[in-house]
Amino acid sequence: MxxxxxxxxxxxxxxxxxxxxxxxxxxxxxxxxxxxxxxxxxxxxxxxxxxxxxxxxxxxxxxxxxxxxxVLKMVPKYKAHDTPVDGPLLENFQISSNDFHAALMNYKSLDLTQKFVKDLSKEEWEQFLKYDQSVTGRDRHEFLEIYFKKLDYTFGIVFYEKTDNIVSVISAVPTGHLEKKLFKISPLFANSTDTAFHAMKAISDVMLDQHPNATLVVYLVGILDGSFTALQKFFKDLNIKSGISGITLYSDHYPQQGDLDKVFIPHNSSCHFDY
Structure with a gap:
């Protein structure tokens, strides 16, 4: 040629x-x-x-x-030497905007106020950063500045109780090729299960209004600690089978970070490294 x-x-x-x-x-x-x-x-x-x-x-x-x-027989030898510790399984669940909204219709709404992250004042933004750090165990302000303020295709919602304390945060971002209309819902941090489902109900309204033909993707970590199991049960009750995204292999035990009880959906797709 x-x-x-x-x-x-x-x-x-x-x-x-x-x-x-x-x-x-x-x-x-x-x-x-x-x-x-x-x-x-x-x-x-x-x-x-x-x-x-x-x-x-x-x-x-x-x-x-x-x-x-x-050859296959060499795998145990390599694994025992380099990556003897298995991390949690990373699963993904997919659901349409319409089905997601319909599935949440019967969940109760709470007496909470909400505000889009892009509309937060300087003081509210600082409060948001402190809440994020209390949940994740990390100072992520540089990443969050880019994610919420410099990218025009992401959006997030913050939820407040009557005392103006933050009780939940949820976000959505397009993922994959635009023509596939895939949106990743992440993160979802909440102080309780009821609050988490209130937040999902709120974002389902936005997604149905702005992206009615979208498919939503949720990545969950297969561990029993924290609040991941609440959403695993939610999707399985809808007869939605999980896809396997991967498993992380570690050279040593990786310490969990943050307050897992408030983490319903981790932020990153490769969320093994978050928690």
Missing amino acids: SMKVKDVDFDIIENPAPTSHLWKQWKHMSTRSVWAVTKTSERNMVGSVVWNEYDDLCFLGFYLLAPEYR
Whole structure:
């Protein structure tokens, strides 16, 4: 196959011979490579990974493992050495805006006031940040500044009791390709289960009004601590089967962060690292 880009003619070659000069030229373009070799006199290759860094971009790729080390029986050995601790399972539940709204119709509404995050005053924003930190155990103000103030496609709702204390926060953000009309509902922090369902009911009104044809995605962590089980039961009662998004493997036990009793939906899709 012949091609031409900016007055440079070139051919496409598949699978050049091991003795081809192309491999030597390719090797010199790589800025770093790390190799695992056998502890024998032959020093045979076990595996390698290539790191390329140029034009202010970094690429980590071309991870190769010799065939004899790829077999299934090697997995327990690698896992026992590098990632012996299994993290929780990450599940996802999907439901249409219409079905989500209908499912919440019979849940009671509470005597709470609500305000969109984008409409918070400076003092209210600081109060919101303190509430977030009390739940997550982290100072996330830089991330939240970007998420709520610099992105024009995210929105969140804050809920207050009569004493003006924050009792819940819920948010939605588009995810995936726009034509798929997928929205991730996250996070959902609440001081009680009733408050959490009040918040979901409120955001279901917004989603049905603004995105009636959307599909909503909720990512939940498969652990018994905290409040994740409340929504797992909610979706399973609707006969919505969960999809498996992944599982995180740890080199050591990862300490849980924050107040899990108030976390009904974690913020990040890769939420193993949140909690």
